[in-house]
Amino acid sequence: MIPAAFEYFSPQSVKEAIGLLEKHGDDAKILAGGHSLLPIMKLRLAQPKVIVDIGRISGLSGIKADGQKVAIGALTTHDAIERDAVLKEKCPLLAETAAVIGDMQVRNRGTIGGSAAHADPAADYPAALLALGAEIVAIGPKGTRTIPAGEFFVEMLTTALKPTEIITELRVPVLARGTGAAYQKHPHPASGYAVVGVAAVVTMSGGKCQSAAIGVTGVAGKPYRATAVEKALIGQSLDETTAAKAAAHAAEGVDPQGDLYASGQFRAHLASVYTKRAVLLAASRAK
Amino acid sequence: MKRAVKVTVNGKAYAHEVEPRLLLVHYIRDMLGLTGTHVGCDTSNCGACTILINGRAVKSCTLLAVQAEGASIQTVEGLATDGKLHPIQEGFWEEHGLQCGFCTPGMMLTAVDLLQRNPDPTEEQIRMGIEGNLCRCTGYQHIVNSIQHAARKMRGAAGRATPR
Numbered sequence A: 001m002i003p004a005a006f007e008y009f010s011p012q013s014v015k016e017a018i019g020l021l022e023k024h025g026d027d028a029k030i031l032a033g034g035h036s037l038l039p040i041m042k043l044r045l046a047q048p049k050v051i052v053d054i055g056r057i058s059g060l061s062g063i064k065a066d067g068q069k070v071a072i073g074a075l076t077t078h079d080a081i082e083r084d085a086v087l088k089e090k091c092p093l094l095a096e097t098a099a100v101i102g103d104m105q106v107r108n109r110g111t112i113g114g115s116a117a118h119a120d121p122a123a124d125y126p127a128a129l130l131a132l133g134a135e136i137v138a139i140g141p142k143g144t145r146t147i148p149a150g151e152f153f154v155e156m157l158t159t160a161l162k163p164t165e166i167i168t169e170l171r172v173p174v175l176a177r178g179t180g181a182a183y184q185k186h187p188h189p190a191s192g193y194a195v196v197g198v199a200a201v202v203t204m205s206g207g208k209c210q211s212a213a214i215g216v217t218g219v220a221g222k223p224y225r226a227t228a229v230e231k232a233l234i235g236q237s238l239d240e241t242t243a244a245k246a247a248a249h250a251a252e253g254v255d256p257q258g259d260l261y262a263s264g265q266f267r268a269h270l271a272s273v274y275t276k277r278a279v280l281l282a283a284s285r286a287k
Numbered sequence B: 001m002k003r004a005v006k007v008t009v010n011g012k013a014y015a016h017e018v019e020p021r022l023l024l025v026h027y028i029r030d031m032l033g034l035t036g037t038h039v040g041c042d043t044s045n046c047g048a049c050t051i052l053i054n055g056r057a058v059k060s061c062t063l064l065a066v067q068a069e070g071a072s073i074q075t076v077e078g079l080a081t082d083g084k085l086h087p088i089q090e091g092f093w094e095e096h097g098l099q100c101g102f103c104t105p106g107m108m109l110t111a112v113d114l115l116q117r118n119p120d121p122t123e124e125q126i127r128m129g130i131e132g133n134l135c136r137c138t139g140y141q142h143i144v145n146s147i148q149h150a151a152r153k154m155r156g157a158a159g160r161a162t163p164r
Helices: A014-027 A037-042 A078-083 A085-090 A092-098 A104-109 A112-118 A125-132 A227-233 A240-247 A264-285 B024-031 B087-094 B104-117 B123-129 B140-158
Strands: A007-009 A028-031 A050-053 A063-066 A069-073 A135-140 A143-148 A153-155 A166-173 A179-187 A194-205 A208-217 B003-009 B012-018 B050-053 B056-059 B072-074
Touching: A014 A028, A014 A050, A014 A135, A014 A166, A028 A037, A063 A085, A069 A085, A078 A092, A078 A104, A078 A112, A085 A092, A092 A125, A092 A179, A092 A194, A104 B056, A104 B104, A112 A125, A112 A166, A125 A166, A125 A179, A125 A194, A125 A208, A179 A264, A194 A264, A208 A227, A208 A264, A227 A240, A227 A264, A240 A264, B012 B024, B050 B104, B056 B104, B087 B104, B087 B140, B104 B123, B104 B140, B123 B140
Parallel strands: A007 A050, A028 A050, B003 B072
Antiparallel strands: A063 A069, A069 A166, A135 A143, A135 A166, A179 A194, A194 A208, B003 B012, B050 B056, B050 B072
């Protein structure tokens, strides 16, 4: 399978890249690691006239912590996130999520910024980004803005990014004391994409759940926070029974999508099962 | 409009003018004539097209040749040196790691990346490491044995290395 012909640019700076996006508008697509975009271009589901390859812009990859937050450059690969010592200590949920994306070769090339911008409804990161309350930093012709993860994922394959904006980094909070987090996923047996993926961030105090944030991917057209589960968890001492009762609300208020592998009803069921698992694992890690 | 691409493949420098939409796997096979890199599924699932770019295993059906500009590439043809098989090739030979052989180049290059990171992997770590490579003969047990053979051999040659 060969992509349709396109004009190719490899800008050396973010400024140059934004200039190209301004010039070419909707005809242009940004290429980062290419592991979401190239497959759909090969299937000709996407036929951009212009490719702006940001892979050679320096300063867009790497991970650094500054007290309250960890900043991850948009071009940081899943593999680098999986292995980063700072993230493992300060925000292990993101490293745990990166480790179960695709396979080793895919993780060697795919980037967190590219994955977020593509907004595949079965991508893994969105669950973690929502549960963590991450921020997506984007730069465009009018300067830099910070988009909360909760406002970033608009619809299937659609984000709050403007056509002329580029993600430069993503920021996640440092895990607070008494807080545990976990990502649990039912991977599609062939593609490895999340049929259902649930990220839980749970804060425990005196044996009771003080706060909970649950991000769910794969179930609906876009990732979401399972707020009904979160409400049901607060004040509970978390065990099999209480977690299962709360997790039963995992697909409440959303329209579970069905496909050849899993019906909407099965996805909703899986959402409850994996929410319970993620909550209990997160609670056991809360120290 | 064609673009200039310069790459080093198996230690040899190449320069070509290519169409931007040319996939790296087609560049390697059709323009360089290195047909050891296979096209299997063509959808980044099967791993038959796996090569090493700057030492890391990647699926060359999911890269543009222009993205490899300036890179150092290794394909299966570059594994043996001076007529002597690489330990991973020896492992596949000794442990009957191939049946039809179609997945073998990709399996071996993935294993090289895996063993660079983790010179002493458990069986489970090997199986997780090659999850992006499919063997249509389903001969996974012998492939795992082959990688274990290579790991022992490479540790013996280099002493105890520590995982990265």
